[in-house]
Amino acid sequence: MIQDFFPKTSAKLMAELAASQNDAGPVRIDNVSRRGILGGMGALVLALSLSDRAKADEGQTEEQKAKKFGADGMPNGWRDDPKVFVAIAKDGTVTVTNHRSEMGQGVRTSIAFTVADELEADWSKVKVVQAWGEETHFGNQDTDGSRSLRHFFQHFRHAGAAARLMLIQAAAKQWGVPASEVKAEGHVLTHAKSGRTLGYGDVAEAAAALPVPARESVQLKKPDAFRYIGKGKIGLIDNRDITTGQAIYALDVKLDGMLYAVVARPAVYGGKVVSFDDTEAKKVPGVVKIVKIEGGEIPSEFMPLGGIAVIAKNTWAAMKGREALKVTWDDGPNAGYDTDAFRKELEAAARKPGKVVRVAGDVDAAMKTAKAKFEAEYFVPHLAQAPMEPPAAVARIKDGACEIWACTQGPQAAHDRVVKRLNLPADKVRVNVTLLGGGFGRKSKPDYVVEAALCSQAVDGQPVKLVWTREDDIQHSYYHTISVERIEAGVDDKGMPVAWLHRSVAPTIGSIFAPDPKHELPFELGMGLVNNPLALKNLRFENPEASAHTRIGWFRSVSNIPHAFAIQSFVAELAHAAGRDPKDYLLELIGPARKIDPTEIGDVWNYGEDPKRYPVDTGRLRRVIETVADGAKWGRKLEKGRGLGIAGHYSFVTYTAVAAEVEVDDKGQVKVHAIDIAVDCGPQVNPERVRSQMEGAVVMGMGLALTSKITFKNGRAEQANYDGYEVLRIDAAPKVVRVHLVPSNDYNAPLGGVGEPGVPPVAPAIANAVFAATGRRVRELPLRDQLSS
DSSP states (O other): OOGGGSTTTTHHHHHHHHOOOTTTSSSOOOOOHHHIIOOOOOOOOOOGGGGGGGGTTTTOHHHHHSSOOGGGSSSSOOOOOOOHHHEEEOOOOOEEEEOSOOSSSOOHHHHHHHHHHHHOGGGEEEEEEEEOOOHHHHHHHHHHOOHHHHHHHHHHHHHHHHHEEEHHHHHHHHHHHGGGGGGEEEEEETTTTTEEEEEEEHHHHHTTOOOOOOOOOOOOOGGOOSSTTTTTOOOOOTTHHHTTTTTOOOGOOOTTOEEEEEEEEESSSSEEEEEEOOOOHHHTTTTEEEEEOOOOOOOOTSSSSOEEEEEESSSHHHHHEEEEOEEEOOOOOTOOOOHHHHHHHHHHHHTSSSSEEESSSHHHHHHOOOOOOEEEEHHHHHHBOOOOOOOOOEEEEEETEEEEEEOOOOHHHHHHHHHHHTTTGGGEEEEEOBBSOOOTTTSSSSSHHEEEHHHHHHTTTOOOEEEEOOHHHHHHHBBBBOEEEEEEEEOOTOOOEEEEEEEEOOOOOOGSSSOOOOOHHHHHTTTTTTTOOOOOOOOEEEOOOOOOOSSSSSOTTHHHHHHHHHHHHHHHHHHHHHHHOHHHHHHHHOOOOEEEGGGGGOSSSSSGSSSTTOOOOOHHHHHHHHHHHHHTTTTTOOTTEEEEEEEEEEEEEEEEEEEEEEEEOOOEEEEEEEEEEEOOOSSSSSSSHHHHHHHHHHHHHHHHTOOOOBBBETTTTOOOOOSOOOOGGGGOOOOOEEEEEEEOOTSSSSSOOOOTSSSSTTHHHHHHHHHHHOOOOOOOOOOOHHHHO
């Protein structure tokens, strides 16, 4: 097993790094080895048979069995095995292993209390350990796509419930009574007839010796019996350490004898080192070694860009050594990348027919008979994820095995790339996951983890902390794509569309995996484009070609950003032209409540979910729009210079809407006074976190709307730090953010995503509010640049 190649001190180190306290009581986070959980604690470890997964296929058609959805469709699927996720010590301490990356979304807390609730555990006796990257053991660990609870909520409920049943069976056997007479509640097993009680730790070992109950024999709790699920009363397990600066992120990891490294990377994607002179760099006190990192091939996938690594005794020496390098670069095929010029290329492509990706009715014929025609083009620039904690990783190679500590969203991806690049056996690489100081998709690409491993290899396995500076991160990111969205509509004499043509032109994320595919992939097209639910008979969606000239990657809510901005802005434009209220017009365009099979409107992806379980529900979309309108007191008269705007969107199988109240002064400065955001994500496992995610989405969405952009000249990103790439400042945040959670008490219903769906409707709602305040329509993000010009 993999732990055999790593010293026991790793368990101790990780326990020290991530020990954490919960405000509600002595709940803590420890990173420990699997051996520590299974052996060192004298623990009860319970398991559900993985063979029971096959039972989930019963009653399905052959076609359904062939195509897997949700967690079944993800690499390495899912596990609900308490032998992996749940352990109970003799003192009654319950340890829950969290296999997803924690970056502020609260997944450690939510997974832990889901297990604890079904287990009937006392929360004060629960602790959490962080899993390392090993998907064959833990199931899929890729923490993106708003999937963690969506895919694992029911599985963790089953794990907790199975553990509870086995404890009951063990107590019943000890007392010689039927299991049906034993009750588990609040960490105590009770036999009411005799008045006898036992603690969980008292029967842990006996329960572990029992056969694992068949999956169908495990009864889940009814929602009215939940202690923690859906209550929103459990604070983040990490909260105290995060707020007091004690939490351990990748940048905080320290190992004995550790060196530090930074890399001089090519400024242009695809650039390579021609030659370098490190004479002056070697003179910098503290510099230990300078090594070339091979890279620069296109498509780069998740591998390093290449360059020159400077390894030193401290970070300052490494950075000063990098400054002293003299490197001659070949800028490669993207040396001429200029986003201003490229925008014109995208606009030209948007004005010509492109690849048809969805069609209904006859748009051309309807356009010819339309009473009037309208057209508009919307532009969204490149964006950088720019998390507060830049990418960082520590690597150490010892006895032929590489151990890594990293702030990664994808520990299995990091593991696999290190295995490939260092040519090591898979069981000789281990990736330990620290807390992430933000991710937003950037940290699912482990190029920086591979760099750390290569640096350690270059110094004979000595531990090396590879650090990215803020400038490194912003100038060498996997950027959100640049895009032009062109929409044309023909309307009738009432101002309602009879024809709708939408062309989306953007470089694809697929360009980092294959040589310049030029067309967006199905998952990008399914982010608010082809699955547009407007109730129109004549629709056509096209995707003209666009080449990629920099690394394109996932960004929070991905292609939903440009699609929502364009569609929701254009709907408001049509409403104004028709002399209609924007909210009423939007609801009429959406049409009556109905459930649409995504495959029937061209969406073959549907966020990886079963279209039968996750139809596009326009009734839910209407509800969130009506909810924010009520919250914002839509229709009220505002003073001069102020306006209300509204937008709704479906993404990550969740429905969100935003109403924004803004003020624009004489100089074009925008102040957002209030935001109402409504979310219908189905069952809410942790309402407190849902609310927090929506508040964070509002702030991030406002940054995209008002301040953030990345531009390129001569192949180089022009922005380097937060002074150039502006995220929203605290003084620009609205004083009022009202989050409206649409309730759902059916915890057997499918869950929607939460982390990403709040972002897309923010920018169009603000843009529509700006128009309401000023009469000026802005079709380009960020808005500030146009209003102040």
